[in-house]
Amino acid sequence: MIPCKDQAELDKFWAALADGGEEQSMGWLKDRWGLSWQVIPDKLDQWLLKATPEQSTRLWAALEKQPKPNFADLEAAMEA
Numbered sequence: 001m002i003p004c005k006d007q008a009e010l011d012k013f014w015a016a017l018a019d020g021g022e023e024q025s026m027g028w029l030k031d032r033w034g035l036s037w038q039v040i041p042d043k044l045d046q047w048l049l050k051a052t053p054e055q056s057t058r059l060w061a062a063l064e065k066q067p068k069p070n071f072a073d074l075e076a077a078m079e080a
Contacts, residue, residue, distance in 0.1 A: 001037070001038045001039075001040065002037060002038070002039045002040070003040060003041070003042035003044075004039060004040065004041060004042060005042055006071065007070070007071040007072070010039055010040075010041065010068070010069060010071070011068075013037075013039050014029070014039050014068050017029055017031045017037050017039065018031075019032065020032030023067040023068065024036075024067060025064065025066075025067055026038075026063050026064055026067075026069075027039050027040040027063065027067075027068070027069045028067075029067065029068075039068070039069070040069055041069055041071055041074060043074075044069075044074070047059060047074065047078050051078065055077065055078050055080075058077040058078075058080055059074060059077045059078060061077070062074050062076070062077040
């Protein structure tokens with residue numbers, strides 16, 4: 001698992017690991033050697049711990065929609 005502090009850091013790790021690899025879902029990907037990685041916002045644990053049931057549902061739905069997590073989408077799910 002690679003927890004990232006912001007979208008730029010997440011994008012950097014994602015690009016490096018996905019090069020020759022395979023994107024999966026919910027922040028998971030396989031690198032060119034077949035190793036699996038989860039690249040996620042470091043805030044994800046904090047968001048989930050303080051989330052209401054509705055926020056948690058929206059957060060997971062936002063995360064499931066994209067292979068590479070998007071900080072703005074996940075933050076919006078928490079604020080809605």
